[in-house]
Amino acid sequence: MTQDPSKLNAFPVFVRVEERVVVVVGNGDEALAKARLIAQSSAAIRIVADRPEHALADWIAANDVAHIRAPYDASALDSAVLAFAATGDEALDRRISDDARALSIPVNAVDRPECCDFFTPALVNRAPVAVAIGTEGAGPVLAQLIRARIDQMLSPSLGQLATLGNSFRDLAEKLLPRGSVRRRFWNDFFSGAPARAMEVGHADEAREAAAELLLRRTAARGHxxxxxxxxxxxxxxxxxxxxxxxxxxxxxxxxxxxxxxxxxxxxxxxxxxxxxxxxxxxxxxxxxxxxxxxxxxxxxxxxxxxxxxxxxxxxxxxxxxxxxxxxxxxxxxxxxTAAFAAAADFELPLTLRGVTSSMVFTTGHDLKGGTLPDWAKLAISGATVAVYMGRSVAADVAGRLIEVGLSPDTAVAVVENASLSGRRLFHGTLADLPSLEGRGDLSGPVMTIIGDAVAGANFANSEPLTASRRTVTTPGPQGTATERTAA
Missing domain, CATH: 3.40.1010.10 (Tetrapyrrole methylase, N-terminal domain)
Known part of the structure; x- marks a missing residue:
């Protein structure tokens, strides 16, 4: 079965580790990195290292964590909720992984994704708020870059604000009706006066502002x-x-x-x-x-x-x-709007100095009536015309514009599903536009742009509008000829 690339192979969850054992096995830098990561939680860390390197030994001593100074044995995993294999020895890491799985303990083996039940994220810590960024092991450096951006976005006081919010939770549920009134209180709490006071370090003022918000509750107005x-x-x-x-x-x-x-x-x-x-x-x-x-x-x-x-x-x-x-x-x-997205897909200047300085948005259906709309006159004078939902009226648009004087050689750009990864681009002239109506393969929204400025577009990723209906005759065996439609 073909796997959907948009689906996660590792689902992100938060594991409760408060005062529960997390085991790290290893002597060097990788073990130290995992220990430091877990130390951001309230877990009880147990490190198995028979010959710890200096940095790891110093960290163990400074943080007063449990240390088993002996070669790894499966008994070291007793009562653990998570395990990390960080020995650098492939055979030993696999053994640790197998032992952990036999005990139903989720395990992470550093740089060995096939031995991992979970992956460690890049972590933005604003306890009790945490943002975890994971790439399923595919791009740790990318995860760190994203982490750095998010870290800059979030106030250092966010954790304190969340803790204050938690202290108001029971009272808010008691006093405020479920729905928009309660939601508006929390929106104002996390983005209004309490948040501003906490941002500058005034925790007492933040608490007072939150209490005032709670007392000032009113029926929600629709919007x-x-x-x-x-x-x-x-x-x-x-x-x-x-x-x-x-x-x-x-x-x-x-x-x-x-x-x-x-x-x-x-x-x-x-x-x-x-x-x-x-x-x-x-x-x-x-x-x-x-x-x-x-x-x-x-x-x-x-x-x-x-x-x-x-x-x-x-x-x-x-x-x-x-x-x-x-x-x-x-x-x-x-x-x-779709016209701007279609123009961007084509790298097409909608206005072009010395060529056109005006633009028209239309659905094209106006051209089906008996009276020529004003925008058609603008098209003849050089305006760029963007036609929305125009596939079914392409022949009408082309025919009427040519009838009233617009050159059949005027450039045309067509985009199906503008801005999306599956977009399709076509180019041609006004004389080619009627072929659009016969394109049954175009099921998505179609945007058509007409005008001299279209000639300035990038057609490298586009195909000719007439390609689907052009026939080519090739010689066959014994003097016969074969006709085929060019793609």
Whole structure:
């Protein structure tokens, strides 16, 4: 069976080691490194080292840990919850691993992944808060680089703040109703006055500020954030969007928003898909408007997650009007729209000095009517045109633009699944664009960019639009000829 590369082979957990035995076997630097790592916990460390090197011997003496100065024997593992084999001797490390597994003790053998039941992470310690970074043994240096970045992000006082929060936990559960009121208290606790006071070392002020927050509890007011999810890649989500997802009680999302983006919200947030793919609408816009208003009236914190940018073909105007009419507070968080992502995939300048200084966003459906829309006139004058959801109307777009004077040789760039790793890029001219309608292999969202600026794109990773329909005749045996479609 083919293994999914997105799945973890080692699932991260936190093992309870308080006053429980953790055994480290070895005489040198690797054993010392593991002992120092475990010493960040409250475990009872037992070191088995018959000839400890000076650094390890000094550390043992300075930290008053249990030391067995004798060759390794399986009895050294008695009552242990974890074991580390760090001898540098392959045969001995394997023996320690086999002994530990026979006793159902998880074991880690340094630099021998096949002998490991677990891997030690790079650790950011803000006890009782801990951040563990693991690479399943594939990149310890990478784990340390990530650790250094996270260490810079987290306040040194975070552990003290968490300890203070724990002292308020029972009282908060007693006084505050479950749900948004309690969640808002904790958000304010960890990001408001208590956190600021603890940051500057004023623990008493932090406690007073927390008590004041608790006494000032009020019924939660509903709020809706219309959030742009971007074109698909989760790392193109804005920091504000990510923060709001983590605070949301409910995530109302469109069908085109990938699961990886929705999953960036809290695990316990309610997720409500509202569909709206071409030809398959799970809810009407009126129903979505009513849902957002109802959730706001319930005091819920809502993220309305829209593909791309909510203000570009996202029908955000209708939702904002419904929320305004109902007196529900809301905000708009912009996102990276598909046109920008497609241009980035092509390294395509949407404006180009001396070529074009304007841009048009359209769905192309306007060209199916009898009246030529204003944007078509702009295209003729040199504007770059970005056509959303344009595969099914590609022939209409090309035909009408050529009919009103745009050159058939005008450059065209097409991207399926812009920004995602599985994106596909095609290039050609306006005359080639109708071939897009016949591409049944394009199942993802398609973005089309038309204009002279497209000629400045990088086509190294793109294929011609006409490649799928070009036929090549090759001579066959005994004078016959064979026709094939060029790929």
């Amino acid at each position: 809706v954030a219309l959030v742009g999810a971007g074109p698909g890649a989760e790392d193109l989500l804005t920091l504000r969007a990510q923060r709001l997802l983590m605070q949301a009680d409910v995530i109302v999302h469109d069908a085109l928003v990938p699961e990886a983006v929705v999953a960036m919200g809290r695990r316990d947030a309610e997720r409500l898909p509202v569909g709206k793919r071409k030809g398959c609408h799970s809810k009407s816009q009126q129903e979505i408007n009513a849902l957002l208003v109802e959730l706001g009236r319930q005091g819920r914190q809502v993220v309305r997650l829209k593909s791309g940018d909510p203000l570009i073909f996202g029908r955000a105007g209708e939702e904002m009007q419904a929320l305004r009419d109902a007196g529900i507070s809301y905000e708009v968080v912009p996102g990276v």
